[in-house]
Amino acid sequence: MSYIIxxxxxxxxxxxxxxxxxxxxxxxxxxxxxxxxxxLGPFPAFLVLLGDFAKGAVxxxxxxxxxxxxxxxxxxxxxxxxxxxxxxxKFGGGKGIAVSTGxxxxxxxxxxxxxxxxxxxxxxxxxxxxxxxxLIAVLFxxxxxxxGGPREYxxxxxxxxxxxxxxxxxxxxxxxxxxxxxxxxxxxSAHGKDNNA
Numbered sequence: 001m002s003y004i005i006x007x008x009x010x011x012x013x014x015x016x017x018x019x020x021x022x023x024x025x026x027x028x029x030x031x032x033x034x035x036x037x038x039x040l041g042p043f044p045a046f047l048v049l050l051g052d053f054a055k056g057a058v059x060x061x062x063x064x065x066x067x068x069x070x071x072x073x074x075x076x077x078x079x080x081x082x083x084x085x086x087x088x089x090k091f092g093g094g095k096g097i098a099v100s101t102g103x104x105x106x107x108x109x110x111x112x113x114x115x116x117x118x119x120x121x122x123x124x125x126x127x128x129x130x131x132x133x134x135l136i137a138v139l140f141x142x143x144x145x146x147x148g149g150p151r152e153y154x155x156x157x158x159x160x161x162x163x164x165x166x167x168x169x170x171x172x173x174x175x176x177x178x179x180x181x182x183x184x185x186x187x188x189s190a191h192g193k194d195n196n197a
Contacts, residue, residue, distance in 0.1 A: 002059040002075040006082020006099060009089050010051035011036050018044045024092070028181070032094035034129045038181065049098050055079055056102025064106065069150035076103035080160055084167055095167045097133045100160050104140070107153060111143045127182035130171035137164040 011031030015023040018040055023031055027038045033052065037045035056079050063075030083099035085091040105112045115136040122132035137160075144157035165172075174180040 002063065002078035003082040004087065005055050005059045006079035006084075007086040007088050007093075008051070008055060008082075009086050009093070010055075011048045011094060012089060014044050014047050014051075015040060024089075030094055031089070031092075033098060034095075034183075052083065052094065052098035053102040053105075055083065056099040056104075057106050058102075060103045060106040069107075069152050072107060073150075073152040073156040076107060077156060077159055079103060080163060084163060093167075095130075095133065095171075096160075096164050100164055103160065104157075107156070108144060108147060108149060110147055111140065111157075114143055115140060123183060128175065128180055129183050130168055130180055131175055134165060134168050134172060137161040137168075 009031050011023055011033070014036060015021040015031075021039065023029075023036055023039050027035045029035070031048075033045045033049035036048045056076065059079035060072050060076040063072035067074075080096050080099050080103060082093075083096050084093045086093040101112060101115075104115070118139060119132040119136050122135055123129055126132075140161045141154065141157040144153050171180060
C-alpha cells in the first residue's frame, strides 16, 4: 500500500490538470516540484511539493500506527521507492526529496530541521537545488546516527540517502560539467525537453 501511495505522480497529474502539459517532456523531464516550478510556475510547484511531502508523511505515520518504528521504516522506504519508480508511469518517477522529507519528518523531526537549514543555506548561496539535495542526503545518515533513536532508523537513513543520491546521478554529472539549471531559471514548455536540464 505504501508503494502505491508513493507511486501517485503528483507532478504529472498537476501538469495535466493545470495546463494539459506532460512535465516529463520539458525541462529536466523530472516530475518533481523543481521541474514543475521551471515549467509551470510557483503555485503548481507548491501543490506538487505538498502532495509529495504528504505521501511520505501519511505512509510513514500509518506504519507507526499499525506496527511501531519497524513498520514505519518499512512503509517509509516503500513510499520512497514508489516515488522513485512509479507503477503509474512505467516505473519512472521523481528524485524523492519531498517524499523523503515527509518520511523523515515523521521518523526524525529534529533531523528535518537540521537538514532543512543546511539545504536552505546551500541553495541560497549557490541556487543549485540539486546540490543542496545531494549534500543533505550525504549528511542524513550521520545526523540520524548522532541523534540516536530506534535501531531501525540508521539503516533506513542510509538506504534513503543512497536512493536519493542514485536518482540525482545525472544532476551530479551536470553540476560537475557546469550545465545544471539554477533555481529560478525557466524553460519554455513549447520547446520540448531540454536535455541539459
